[in-house]
Amino acid sequence: MTAVAMTTPQGWLLVAAVLLPFIGMMVGLVAGGRHAARVAAVVIIAGLAIAAVTVRAVLDAPQVYLLGGWAPPLGVALRADGLAAAMMAVVAVVIAGIALYARRDFATPPCSAEARAPLAFWLLLLAVWGSLNLVFVSGDLFTLYVGLELLTFAGVPLVCLDGRGETLRAALRYLLFALLGSLLYLLGAVLVYGAYATLDIAMLAQLVQPGVLSWTVLALMTVGLLAKTALFPLHIWLPPAHAGAPAAASAVLSALVVKGSWFLVVRLWFDAMPAVVTFSAAQLLGGLGAAAIVFGSIVALRQKRLKLLVAYSTIAQIGYLFLMFPLAFDVAAGTMLHGGALTGGLLQAASHATAKAGMFMAAGLIYAALGHDRIADLGGVARALPVTVLAFAVAGLALMGVLPSGAYLAKKLLLDAAASGGQWWWTAVLQGGAAFTAGYVVLVLTRALRAPPVPLQLATKVSRLSEFAALGLALLSMLLGFAAAGLPAGLISNPLAPKELLPTLLVVAGGFALAAALARRPLFGDGPWRRLTAAAGTGFENADALLRRWPTASLALIIFAAAFGWLLHTGTPA
Amino acid sequence: MMMLFDVGLVVVLLGLAAWVVLARNAFAAVAAFIAYGLLLTLAWLQLHGIDIALTEAAIGGGLTGALLIGAVTRLGSAPPIAPATSMTLALAAVAAAATTAILAACVLALPDPAPTLAPLVADNIAATGVGNAITAVLLSFRSMDTLLEAIVLLFALAGAWSLGADSAWPGRPGFAQSAPPNGILAYLARILPPIGLVIGIYIFWTGADNPGGKFQGATILAAMWLLTMAAGLTDAPRVGSRWLRAALVAGPLGFIAAGVLGSVSAGAFLALPAGHAKPMILAIEIALMPTLTLILALLIPGPPQRVTS
Structure with a gap:
């Protein structure tokens, strides 16, 4: 800018x-x-x-x-x-x-x-x-605050459109936590004006100097926005809100609304205060993303209901959106740079928006057709609703980053940035993360492809248009990789070459292993090892329940604000 | 003497804030919150922020207080929340103290004298034709924010309405009110509105050159309407009413139309034509006034609850 x-x-x-x-x-x-x-x-x-x-x-x-x-x-x-x-x-x-x-x-x-x-x-x-x-x-930072408020007030009522008591509770929880985030952002904007007498992002980029004020501002605003984006462990409001809303509303909330506050973090870190960012603060932001991928995916595997599984998968996918921050940090210049990593992050957001909308729509259609969305009882649905299950599968493959999806290209760009920046540990996160995504996609598809114990009776006939809308968005995500036309040559190679095929197969195998180990009901067979892995799964569920309590979430908000402030302070060369 | 007053004000404000947080009874907390809002008005007056003081009294203390009282009344039958454990309280106290310390450090680190846009506003205020710098910022320099704030309020009302029961759609908000026709409420509801109407319109009108403006004026008008509703003299309109909906969007749509006119006559969206800036600002404010009054008043009764009057 x-x-x-x-x-x-x-x-x-x-x-x-x-x-x-x-x-x-x-x-x-x-x-x-x-x-x-x-x-x-x-x-x-x-x-x-x-x-x-x-x-x-x-x-x-x-x-x-x-x-x-x-x-x-x-x-x-x-x-x-x-x-x-x-x-x-x-x-x-x-x-x-x-x-x-x-x-x-x-x-x-x-x-x-x-x-x-x-x-x-x-x-x-x-x-x-x-x-x-x-x-x-x-x-302008204040106009952006008004934008955030508009987005919150437009998003919250979508949660409780069906008027059930539990969705009202979910909406109120979302509203309160999002307002807490807005207030932190506003506090940052007030301090910015007090220090620099401007709220214009382009002017701030020239004026801002590292110091106690800019560290506090960036820490407060970032954490406030993370609360609104529901980045782990600040995801207190997301599962009930996204799982309880009607499918179309879930798609709006999960695919689009969380991208608003994420985009603002990008603006702040890359455009308003790039020189205030430090290596360690960027590592923390990426680390929260990595934790979100592991945690969100495992808890997704433990869900009984399809819509909750998709909601937890959103938590994991939000994590992916933050992996680009450490990779875009240029150590030599000590600043955030626009480049391949940012392009990768943007592609990640675009492919998630399309795939996740398609996935929630497919889940909604399954719910409508069966009258329930219990994962254990999905048998036969693939035969009854082939287009819908295909949409779910394509969306899942797109999220996993199978060629030629947008997520594949994004992963390539981020791996490239990790290699050139010498941050090898993010390579492991990027490659391993896909296996976690594969886990819950494999789980749902194996259940959906099974034969039902009794012939399926559909509660209602689903709309063809809705089915093809879901499939269309999923396919779009799958084909986003062709956006590579404008990117450096050699980024995408032959997908059937051993160098490409092997990681894909490993990801799918890893997904099967995770689903077999952690799914609530045994997928392939039972044994003493299952008791161990199932206990680990229960541990993750309990941790999730603890993190989604108000006192824990509020404390986490303050602790992470302090952590970002501290890392911005200590990471700045004197 | 003034110093003593200021110190006393700060002590009472802090005490009330602590009371709001610590009170075990929700109604007591809300009562303290309203008192806190009124005292905050005094604090802004002491800081010579008269426009902010008026807004705080109208929106912060008044309207928010009324909304909170409504919420507490509805929560009357809800089970009490389990008290926090001492561990949680201790952690919260540490976190609050640390936050306060860091924010205090930030306030002390702010440059002195503070960099400000006030001289820039003073240099350019003549182009807007108004005398009140705050009105110039809100309706000329940063008029987009004001337009968007009006739309935020509309979203809030639409959101509140969307919580209604399907069977009551598109009926009337809130419960039917009735008060003894010769009681004190009905008496006040007949006596006060004419006076409130004059004061509300005056505060709106004088906002061009003196402290005041549409938000503060609209809150007073809304309060008068609510008073007559509470006394059963008037009833909230049906949410399905075309007239009501047209009036609700007239303000923002009129604002946008004025903005488009600006792009034709003055070269930029929301620009004010030279020489006609003040009439344009007044026209925008007059268009916004009924919208703001209606939204602020209708947020109190909330979603539609009955089909008949």
Whole structure:
């Protein structure tokens, strides 16, 4: 993000990308009933076009818009660099996919003019979209705070759309913990203004010096945003919220909403305060990511219900998004660098957004068709709902990073950065992490492919459109690797060469081993070794229950803020 | 003398804050929170932040207090929460003390004199036509934030409405209120609103050049409406009402329309045309006023709960 003090010719696109969904939400509220879905459809088509044109414009030059004609620090600038444009495009596509999926689930019933849940869903979908676009393009720390608030208020009601008591509890838990995170972020923004009299990210990058203020600011803001992103061990709110929401809403929350606060961490570390970051602080952030992968995947394997399994897999996938931070730190320059690692992280986010949306949709369809989502009783579902199970499988393979998925390319880029930066330990995390992902994908697929003890009776016929929307998003994630066209040659080699095939086979074998060892019910057979591994699994579950209690989570928030502050302080050369 | 007053104010504020945290009874905690908000208003006055003082009194103490009282009333039948273990309390105390120490170190590390944008605002305020620097920041230099804040409020109301029961959709928020027609509440609800209406509109109008503004004014208007609702003299509108919904979005949509007008006449979205800046600001504020009043008032009764009046 460079400081350009002029509105660029196509800068107005950024204003349109933010305000169009908001205008749609307001028009939809007035029109009401069935019209809300129609307004959403029109806005989605227009929004896709805006995102496409923005990407085209940003490929030529970063776009800037000075709101009200006032230049920072007095005014607020919207800026779109490659990062912002890429995220805008991904979000637009995923929103469109989710909207297709939700057409039947959230249709207004024919007998009434307006129903609560459908109206709320379509309005909130647009609200989330506009808020995310604001987070991507805002160049001002306070406007970003407003963006975070918009995102929270749009996301929380999605959790409890079905109105059950337990989902209300989950929504309240999400709201309270997210507000705690917002407050820490706001506290950081206040201190920044007090120290530098500007909130503009590009100006701050020039002004910020390491010191007690900037260490505290970065630590507070980072931890606040991690709480909103639900990075382990600050994931207190995520499992009940993402598992309890209706499938389309889960897809919005899991694929998109958590990316908003993650993107802000990227902005802070790479663009606002890159010179304040230290090697050890970046290692801690990556370490939390690695812990999230192991912990989230193992607890996912221990779940009885499919939607909870997918929710815990989100915790693991959020971990992946933070692996790029240590790899993007340049030790010689002592600063965060835009480069291959950041591109890898961005691709990771894009492939997770598409695959996870597809996975939640598939899980939702299975739930609707069977009337339950007990993993142990999934037998026969592959025959009854082949497209849906295929969508789940493709999404799972994409998350594992099988060629040519976006996650594969992301892994390549990150491995490359680890090798060139001499941080070999992240190579182990990147290679091993895929086996953990393979674990729960293998578990679900083996259950779904089994023959049922009694012939399956489907509770309802699922919508074809919904099935293909899920499959479409999963396939998109799987094909994202072709984005490599613009990357250095030699990054992708023949997938059937032994050098490529062996790691893939090892990942799948590792997944089978993990699923056999840790699944709640024995997958292949029982034995004394299972007792040992099952006990370890129970240990992880108990640890998870402890971490998701309010006192533990609140203390973890403060402890990690202190840890980041300390590592920023001690890591800075005197 | 003033010094003594300030020290006393700080001591009482800290005491009330501790009371809010430590009170075992939720209602007592809320009562202390409201008192805390009112005293914080005095603190802002002492710091010459009159606009912030007004906002704190209206939104921080007043509206939030009313929302919290509503929440406590509804929680009346909920089982009490188990008290924290002494281990948790000790850890929390250490964490709180450490946080306070670090924040204190940060405040002391802030540069002195503080770098500020105030001179830059003073240099450019003439272009906005208003005399109150805060109004200039909120409606010209950083008007995008104000627009987005209005949309945040709309999201909050939409979120609150979405919690209603399906059977009550699109009915009226809250429970039907009735008060004895000759009681004190009904009496006040007849006497106070005319006065509150004048004060609310004055605070809004004077905000262009003096402390005040639409948020503070709208809160007073909302309070007057709520008073008549509580006395059973008026009823909350149906959430399905087209008129209500149109009024709810009129403010932000009007703001956006003014912004688009700016991009045509003054070269940038949300820019104010030279020479017509002040009328534009007033037009935006007048458009926002009914929206803010409606949202702030309707957040109190909450989701729709009944189909009939």
